[in-house]
Amino acid sequence: MIQILQVEGMSCNHCVKTIEEALEQIEVKASVDLEGKSVTVEFHQGKVTLAQIKEAIENQGFDVM
Numbered sequence: 001m002i003q004i005l006q007v008e009g010m011s012c013n014h015c016v017k018t019i020e021e022a023l024e025q026i027e028v029k030a031s032v033d034l035e036g037k038s039v040t041v042e043f044h045q046g047k048v049t050l051a052q053i054k055e056a057i058e059n060q061g062f063d064v065m
């Protein structure tokens with residue numbers, strides 16, 4: 001499924017990479033919109049939960065709204 005998350009604290013391409021790589025590790029395809037302060041995530045339900053995705057982002061120091 002595809003979900004759009006509002007994420008605070010992303011400011012540059014390094015942030016984008018950090019989030020994309022963290023999500024890649026749990027098999028989530030992420031696309032970051034810096035200006036829109038959002039992350040679009042594509043994942044398989046049953047393999048990974050939204051809670052795990054939020055946790056992975058927050059573990060990198062960002063806030064998921």
Ligand SMILES: [Cu+2]
Pocket residue numbers: 010011012013014015016
């Ligand atoms: Cu940054």
